[in-house]
Amino acid sequence: MTENNLITITIKLFANLRELGPAKTIEKFQKDTTVQVILDKYQLPFKEMKLIILINGKPHITPEYILKDGDVLAIFPPLAGG
Amino acid sequence: MPKRILRVNMNNLEAKFEDFPADFAALGGRALTSTIVEKEVDPLCHPLGANNKLVIAPGLVTGTLAPSSGRLSVGCKSPLTGGIKEANAGTPFSQQLAKMRIAAIILEGKHKGSEYYTLKVTMDKAEFTSADKWVGKGLYDTYQSLFKEYGDKVGICGVGIAAELLGASSGICFNDPEGLPSRYAGRGGVGAVMASKGLKFIVVDDTGAPGVEILNEEAFKEGAQKLRKALTTHDVTKPGGALNSYGTSVLVNIINEAGGLPQRNFSAGQDDRSEKVSGEVKAEIIKERGGKRPHACNPGCIIQCSEVWCKPGGKDPVGVLEYESVWALGPNCGIYDLDDVGELNRACNDLGLDTIEAGGMMGVAMEGGLANFGDGKKALKLLDEVKNKTPLGRILANGTAFTAQAMGVTRVPVVKGQSLPAYDPRAIKGIGVTYATTPQGADHTAGYAIATEIMGVGGTADPMDTSKADLSRNLQVATAAIDATGYCLFIAFAVLDIPEGLEGVVDTLNGVLGANLTVADVPGYGQSIIDVERKFNKAAGFTEKDDRLPEFFLKEKLAPHNTVFDVTDEELDRVWGP
Numbered sequence: 302m303t304e305n306n307l308i309t310i311t312i313k314l315f316a317n318l319r320e321l322g323p324a325k326t327i328e329k330f331q332k333d334t335t336v337q338v339i340l341d342k343y344q345l346p347f348k349e350m351k352l353i354i355l356i357n358g359k360p361h362i363t364p365e366y367i368l369k370d371g372d373v374l375a376i377f378p379p380l381a382g383g
Numbered sequence: 384m385p386k387r388i389l390r391v392n393m394n395n396l397e398a399k400f401e402d403f404p405a406d407f408a409a410l411g412g413r414a415l416t417s418t419i420v421e422k423e424v425d426p427l428c429h430p431l432g433a434n435n436k437l438v439i440a441p442g443l444v445t446g447t448l449a450p451s452s453g454r455l456s457v458g459c460k461s462p463l464t465g466g467i468k469e470a471n472a473g474t475p476f477s478q479q480l481a482k483m484r485i486a487a488i489i490l491e492g493k494h495k496g497s498e499y500y501t502l503k504v505t506m507d508k509a510e511f512t513s514a515d516k517w518v519g520k521g522l523y524d525t526y527q528s529l530f531k532e533y534g535d536k537v538g539i540c541g542v543g544i545a546a547e548l549l550g551a552s553s554g555i556c557f558n559d560p561e562g563l564p565s566r567y568a569g570r571g572g573v574g575a576v577m578a579s580k581g582l583k584f585i586v587v588d589d590t591g592a593p594g595v596e597i598l599n600e601e602a603f604k605e606g607a608q609k610l611r612k613a614l615t616t617h618d619v620t621k622p623g624g625a626l627n628s629y630g631t632s633v634l635v636n637i638i639n640e641a642g643g644l645p646q647r648n649f650s651a652g653q654d655d656r657s658e659k660v661s662g663e664v665k666a667e668i669i670k671e672r673g674g675k676r677p678h679a680c681n682p683g684c685i686i687q688c689s690e691v692w693c694k695p696g697g698k699d700p701v702g703v704l705e706y707e708s709v710w711a712l713g714p715n716c717g718i719y720d721l722d723d724v725g726e727l728n729r730a731c732n733d734l735g736l737d738t739i740e741a742g743g744m745m746g747v748a749m750e751g752g753l754a755n756f757g758d759g760k761k762a763l764k765l766l767d768e769v770k771n772k773t774p775l776g777r778i779l780a781n782g783t784a785f786t787a788q789a790m791g792v793t794r795v796p797v798v799k800g801q802s803l804p805a806y807d808p809r810a811i812k813g814i815g816v817t818y819a820t821t822p823q824g825a826d827h828t829a830g831y832a833i834a835t836e837i838m839g840v841g842g843t844a845d846p847m848d849t850s851k852a853d854l855s856r857n858l859q860v861a862t863a864a865i866d867a868t869g870y871c872l873f874i875a876f877a878v879l880d881i882p883e884g885l886e887g888v889v890d891t892l893n894g895v896l897g898a899n900l901t902v903a904d905v906p907g908y909g910q911s912i913i914d915v916e917r918k919f920n921k922a923a924g925f926t927e928k929d930d931r932l933p934e935f936f937l938k939e940k941l942a943p944h945n946t947v948f949d950v951t952d953e954e955l956d957r958v959w960g961p
């Protein structure tokens with residue numbers, strides 16, 4: 302596998318998801334990795350609850366999203382406030 | 384015993400109970416305050432003159448065992464916006480009023496002299512005593528003394544030094560269950576209206592109160608049960624959920640990630656340092672210091688988003704540091720230190736200032752050179768000017784727009800004169816539509832599009848999409864209805880997603896009123912409240928030109944998304960238009 306097949310992703314976890322993984326980490330993945338892979342890697346409870354997923358500040362991202370080099374992935378538990 | 388109105392005439396210090404009009408039977412909270420203000424207040428009156436009135440009304444189900452229902456509304460013509468105002472607070476005070484079957488307190492007239500009064504309300508009497516010894520004093524010490532004097536079971540609302548200055552950013556402060564002066568009907572200068580009449584405190588003692596009349600116990604019980612189930616199962620509102628674990632400040636990180644957390648007087652939408660004032664960090668510190676988290680702002684709340692922030696060792700409790708307050712006094716001022724934010728919040732509570740308006744004001748004051756962005760100590764000194772009632776303090780107490788004008792600042796984040804809350808409308812357009820079009824002046828709670836645009840609660844919408852008239856209208860109408868019930872707006876997160884929860888809300892209303900409302904009646908009920916408010920504003924001189932955001936949002940791009948607010952005027956007018 303050449304360096305060209307790798308993408309660099311910043312992963313940020315928030316609120317109680319920080320019990321399952323680091324608040325912020327920069328990791329390399331193979332090209333065409335989906336958000337699902339990261340949900341699985343950290344065993345984030347996406348089946349149990351509607352996690353809120355943002356890529357580069359854009360919300361409503363689904364697990365099928367294919368990550369691109371340099372993406373910032375932010376994952377939150379269901380939340381709201383005001 | 385039927386419901387009553389307590390009418391307080393400050394001209395001659397007379398207070399008397401009146402019958403509650405039969406045609407008001409279905410009105411409570413915001414529906415009642417806005418109806419009374421529209422009926423009884425000349426829209427062209429001076430907000431701080433004898434002809435304005437201040438109305439305090441608990442919601443329709445407040446005081447019952449329905450969960451999270453201890454809210455009340457305060458209404459008047461606002462000295463900040465010049466239009467109608469409803470400011471909302473959660474406090475045991477509201478439950479006490481409701482149990483005493485007081486549907487509203489109406490304050491009218493204006494005491495001629497310069498003295499201030501306390502009004503003590505019991506089941507069958509309302510009496511005045513002098514409040515002059517509290518003039519110029521901070522509310523933390525004052526509330527402690529008042530509870531000593533009147534006993535710790537009473538409820539207290541009052542105004543502070545900022546209201547004595549008739550500052551348009553002064554709120555009315557209600558006690559929390561611990562007696563801290565921390566639950567505010569904050570917005571729009573309602574404190575100045577109360578102070579202008581010569582009234583400083585209202586103390587309610589509900590000894591002998593009969594409780595809220597429930598005409599259909601069965602419907603009520605069933606409804607309360609359905610709602611309780613929705614609140615305890617929805618991931619946002621359930622025990623151990625995000626609101627319960629981290630409070631409203633859980634929003635700091637997500638809004639920052641979304642690029643919509645205004646920094647340094649709305650000059651950027653993101654800053655990594657915001658994490659330092661996040662709900663995650665705050666909850667950790669509260670635990671370490673022995674504060675309280677979670678906490679209910681009124682007995683009977685299931686969600687319990689509230690907290691008690693304090694100094695190390697559990698000392699000098701402040702009360703809750705809400706997301707809006709943390710943002711306003713934090714990132715909006717370039718301040719990323721929770722102890723600085725906590726002390727600024729304490730100072731606002733002590734002076735009787737709305738934290739959102741105070742933070743907006745501080746942002747423009749910093750831009751105008753009164754302090755450097757980030758200088759929390761200097762910001763506290765500036766609030767001392769209010770305490771000392773200096774000419775500068777008088778300017779600052781009048782809020783964001785007034786201070787900006789005094790300091791020659793042109794980036795002025797207000798709509799209808801009221802400071803914007805903690806979401807930049809260039810990054811999240813639907814909330815901008817609400818800011819522009821609510822009759823209240825910039826107010827996030829009026830139609831909280833953020834839930835749909837960012838969190839996917841109640842459906843999803845792209846925050847950058849500019850067609851948001853329908854989303855904002857639907858939310859504004861639903862919110863107005865909830866504000867009439869006395870339920871906390873946060874129940875919406877659960878009932879927007881769980882239909883039985885919404886049915887439960889309507890069932891409890893039917894239980895209390897002995898009515899046969901259905902879920903389909905809710906939008907019409909909410910719309911009728913907005914119609915009353917818009918009618919008042921129109922007569923006060925508002926036109927569609929007042930339903931706009933300030934120019935800089937349309938011209939200056941906001942990082943990191945580098946977008947402007949590009950919702951068209953036609954779309955804004957479509958919210959209430961034909």
Ligand code: SF4
Pocket residue numbers: 451452453473678679680681684685686687688689871872873
């Ligand atoms: S959810 Fe929070 S603001 Fe609402 S009633 Fe409960 S404690 Fe008060």
